Amino acid sequence: MEQQDQQVTAKLQVPQTTATPAETPAEAEKVFDAKSLSCYYGSFRAVTDVSLSIYQNEITAFIGPSGCGKTTVLRTLNRLNDLIPSARVEGDVHYRGASLYHKDVSPTAVRRRIGMVFQKPNPFPKSIYENVAYGPRINGIRKKSHLDEIVERSLRQAALWDEVKDRLNKSGLGLSGGQAQRLCIARTLAVEPDVVLMDEPCSALDPIATGRIEDLMHEIKSQYTIVIVTHNMQQATRVSDRTAFFSVLRNEKPGGNDTRTGVLVEYGTTQQIFEDPHDSRTQAYVTGRIG
Amino acid sequence: MAIASGQQTVDLREPSGWRRTKNQVATVGMWIAFVVMLIPLGFVIFTVISKGASAISWQFLTAPIPINVLPVTFGGVGPAVYGTLVITGLAALMAIPLGVLGGIYINEYGGNQVLARVINFFADVMTGVPSIIMGLFIFTIWVLHFGYSGFAGALALACLMLPIVIRSTYEMLRVVPDSLREASYALGATKARVTLTVVVPAAIGGIVSGALLAVARAAGETAPLVFTILVTQTLNKNVFSGANTALSTLIFQNATQPYTGAQARAWGSALTLIAIAFILMIVARLVTARFARYDR
Numbered sequence: 391m392e393q394q395d396q397q398v399t400a401k402l403q404v405p406q407t408t409a410t411p412a413e414t415p416a417e418a419e420k421v422f423d424a425k426s427l428s429c430y431y432g433s434f435r436a437v438t439d440v441s442l443s444i445y446q447n448e449i450t451a452f453i454g455p456s457g458c459g460k461t462t463v464l465r466t467l468n469r470l471n472d473l474i475p476s477a478r479v480e481g482d483v484h485y486r487g488a489s490l491y492h493k494d495v496s497p498t499a500v501r502r503r504i505g506m507v508f509q510k511p512n513p514f515p516k517s518i519y520e521n522v523a524y525g526p527r528i529n530g531i532r533k534k535s536h537l538d539e540i541v542e543r544s545l546r547q548a549a550l551w552d553e554v555k556d557r558l559n560k561s562g563l564g565l566s567g568g569q570a571q572r573l574c575i576a577r578t579l580a581v582e583p584d585v586v587l588m589d590e591p592c593s594a595l596d597p598i599a600t601g602r603i604e605d606l607m608h609e610i611k612s613q614y615t616i617v618i619v620t621h622n623m624q625q626a627t628r629v630s631d632r633t634a635f636f637s638v639l640r641n642e643k644p645g646g647n648d649t650r651t652g653v654l655v656e657y658g659t660t661q662q663i664f665e666d667p668h669d670s671r672t673q674a675y676v677t678g679r680i681g
Numbered sequence: 682m683a684i685a686s687g688q689q690t691v692d693l694r695e696p697s698g699w700r701r702t703k704n705q706v707a708t709v710g711m712w713i714a715f716v717v718m719l720i721p722l723g724f725v726i727f728t729v730i731s732k733g734a735s736a737i738s739w740q741f742l743t744a745p746i747p748i749n750v751l752p753v754t755f756g757g758v759g760p761a762v763y764g765t766l767v768i769t770g771l772a773a774l775m776a777i778p779l780g781v782l783g784g785i786y787i788n789e790y791g792g793n794q795v796l797a798r799v800i801n802f803f804a805d806v807m808t809g810v811p812s813i814i815m816g817l818f819i820f821t822i823w824v825l826h827f828g829y830s831g832f833a834g835a836l837a838l839a840c841l842m843l844p845i846v847i848r849s850t851y852e853m854l855r856v857v858p859d860s861l862r863e864a865s866y867a868l869g870a871t872k873a874r875v876t877l878t879v880v881v882p883a884a885i886g887g888i889v890s891g892a893l894l895a896v897a898r899a900a901g902e903t904a905p906l907v908f909t910i911l912v913t914q915t916l917n918k919n920v921f922s923g924a925n926t927a928l929s930t931l932i933f934q935n936a937t938q939p940y941t942g943a944q945a946r947a948w949g950s951a952l953t954l955i956a957i958a959f960i961l962m963i964v965a966r967l968v969t970a971r972f973a974r975y976d977r
Contacts, residue, residue, distance in 0.1 A: 470867060475792065502869030512860040515883050525868040528878070574864070581868055 419446040421585060421615045422467060426481035429462045431474065436462045437652040439481070442634055449607060449616045451626040451660065454636035454675070459652025460619045463636070464587050466490075467617065468504035469497040486584075502529065505583035509590040511570035513562035513577075518545075518554050521562040521573055525581035540580050548576035549606050568599025575606065579614075586610075588618040592625065604629050623676060626660060633663040635672045729951050736949030746914040746931070746946070749938050753945035760916035761950060764927040765957070767920050768831045768910065769900045772838035776899075777892045780843050784850025784888075789876050801851070807844035815840045816905030829911040831920030834927070837905035842895040849891025853884040886972035890965035897958040903929040928954045 422444040429437045437459030444450045452460035462471065469490060471477040483490045490500060513521050522541045531537060541558070545551040550572040554565070562573055571591060578586055588607075592600040607616055607629050620626050626633050634657040641649035656663060656672045667673040695701060736753050747756030783800060791797020819837040827833070857880050865875040881888070911924035912934055928950045935947035 468867065470863065473863065473866060498869050498871050501867055506863075506867035508860060508863065508867075510860060512858070512864045514861060514864065514879060524865070524878070528868065528870050528874050577864070577868070 420444070421446050421486060422617075423484040424463075424481070425484070427463065427466065427483055428480040429459065429466055429471065430476075430478050430480070432476040435651045437636075438639070440654045442654060442657045444615065444617060445632070446615050447611060447613075448631040449611055449618060449629050451630035451633045452617070452619045452636060453621075453623060453626050453633060454652075454655075455638060456621075457650070457652070458636040458638050460634075460636045461589055462652070464589055464617060464619050465506075467585070467587055468506055469495075469500050470506060472497050502581060503583055504585040504587060505578035505581060506587040506589065507571070507574050507578055507591045509593055511567060511574050511594065513565070513570050513573050515561065515563055517559045518562050518565070518573060519558040522576050522580045525577060529581060544576040544580040545573075547579050547606075547610060548572045549602060549609075550576055566599075568595050568602065571595060571599070571603060572606070575603070579610070583614065585615045585617065588616065590619050590621060593621060600625070623664075623678075627664055630660045632658065633660045635663060635667075635669075635675060637671050637675070726955070729948065729955060732945075733948035733950075733952030736945050737952060741946075741949055742953065745916060746926075747942075749935070749940045749943040752942040753949065755942070758928065758931060758946055758950050758953070760914070761926045761928045761931040762953065763916060763918075764831060764910070764925045765900060765929070765954070768834045768906070768925065768927055769838060769896060771832065771835035771920060772842060772899055773892070773896050775835065776839040776842035776895070777846055780846025780895075781850050781888060781892070783843075783847040784854060785876060785881065787847070787851050788854040789872075789880060800847070804844040804847040804851075807840075808848060811904075812837075812841055812902050813904035813908075816908035819905070820908040824909055828922070829909065829924045830922050831910055831917070831925035833909035834906045834925065835920070837909045838899040838902060841902060841905060842899050845895040845898065846892050849895070850884075850888050853887035853891065854880060857883045882972075886969040889968045889972070893961045893965040893968070897961040900957055900961075901929055901954055903933050906930050907933070928957075 420443050422442075424443075425441050427437070427440040428435060440459075440463055452464060454460050465471040466479055466483060467485075467490075471479070479491055485500070485504070488495070514524060516524070519541055522544050523537045526537055526540050531540070542551060542555075545554065550569060553569060554560075554573075562570065565573060571594070575586075575591075592603055595603070604625065607618070610616075618625075618630065635655045636652055637655045639651050639653045641651070656667060656669045658668075663672060664676050667676060738757075741753075741757040742762050743759040744757030745759055746761065783804070787797045787801050787804075791800070815837045818840065819833055823833050823836055861879050861883060862875055865879045870878070906927055907930060910927065910930070912930050913924040913926050915926075917923050917925050932947045932950050932954070935943040935950070938944060938947075
């Protein structure tokens with residue numbers, strides 16, 4: 391573990407001074423620390439001034455109405471929004487003490503530690519085995535026996551092994567929606583990431599498949615830190631330890647043409663957000679009166 | 682069957698009249714178009730096979746070209762088969778790697794850059810350039826300085842194939858969903874990795890069949906060769922120097938001869954060319970199917 395942390399520091403090229411030593415237990419568990427984060431697509435400000443901390447071995451849920459920027463924030467956490475040419479970020483996100491948007495940081499190195507599961511299951515058009523082995527392979531693992539071991543372990547972790555062990559050489563595209571999504575989770579886990587980001591992973595799945603993925607999240611929580619975007623508030627209450635509620639802020643300033651932006655309204659433990667929301671907008675949303 | 686009182690039976694039949702007439706007219710129209718399209722195609726294949734099949738033999742495909750007055754039982758078109766295979770092969774070696782890389786550049790790396798848009802535009806324009814212009818182009822920049830050779834012919838054919846390969850590669854890469862690219866990036870892959878291990882493999886069947894179709898088209902071209910390889914009857918194994926021959930130019934030359942032997946050799950060559958194109962099509966299909974085995 392200590393060795394892994396050193397690796398993080400080395401590969402992310404963090405200046406020694408910013409790696410602050412842990413002072414309180416709470417500080418030590420912090421994985422992400424966003425400060426006044428704003429995300430833009432061209433001149434459109436999608437999210438404004440988000441500050442929140444995400445803690446190790448917890449499941450953090452982002453909830454909120456469509457267009458509030460929760461997916462955008464999620465994608466800034468592993469720099470996947472870099473792929474959109476017009477996207478840019480203001481403010482800062484620290485990941486284990488390193489600034490994610492520092493100019494020396496390689497997005498590739500970031501994404502090797504912070505994996506992502508997408509809304510729509512997107513297995514590669516390769517065999518089930520090759521789908522899971524893909525990540526380890528690009529990280530330089532060549533030995534067949536080692537790859538076999540990783541594939542089996544990842545598929546077991548994703549609760550898919552028993553269903554596919556006899557057809558590892560069949561196409562990953564032949565699986566059902568729920569199986570394909572678990573394959574994508576196995577593919578993400580195969581590189582042993584530190585954090586798993588999930589962007590509405592169950593929105594295309596039926597309740598049974600959703601239940602399996604939620605059970606799976608609980609099982610792997612002890613080893614990973616999970617951030618999940620969901621439209622399903624019951625899901626947030628079932629799986630998450632903390633919940634961030636985002637909303638759309640409409641600026642009524644006269645003259646401005648596009649003044650819609652996403653804001654973080656309230657962030658707290660899931661119990662507090664759903665049972666004792668401090669903000670009236672949160673209360674309206676979680677009780678189902680808006681959104 | 683008893684229906685509750687007051688409830689009317691729903692009429693689910695096709696609405697009669699004008700709508701049904703339109704449907705019938707359109708169906709008949711499409712069948713006519715299909716048949717009309719098949720007539721010339723079938724006629725060409727029938728004529729070439731009936732006039733050329735009797736000429737085909739191993740000797741015909743390999744023996745030297747005799748003088749025109751001799752009947753088809755003497756000699757063959759060996760040098761032309763050799764020339765077609767070598768010149769087309771050389772052209773493919775030049776055009777396919779360049780064209781595939783160009784297509785990858787436009788779609789994966791170029792983005793909205795001026796260079797990518799310029800290449801894309803000129804690839805479009807070049808697909809429409811008549812093949813004889815390509816022959817003249819190579820004649821001016823190569824043949825006038827270095828003389829006629831099979832290589833000059835290969836250059837002209839490569840110029841014809843290049844835009845087709847660029848366009849087909851580009852079109853195949855364009856339909857690879859972004860979700861696959863994102864999945865690969867999210868595992869920490871670099872751009873080169875994403876392109877080589879996910880995007881190109883997902884499109885490889887289409888890229889290969891596009892390239893083979895370009896080869897098949899180039900194999901039958903005549904005009905660009907007339908200016909570049911000259912025409913000879915003897916076997917020239919050195920493609921880099923001296924006049925050469927090919928099936929297409931042999932057909933062009935022999936078809937105008939008064940001798941039945943020469944004419945028969947032209948028909949035989951025509952069938953050989955169609956067979957080469959046919960084999961390439963089948964290979965393209967097999968390759969596509971082979972690479973598509975994980976598509977479902």
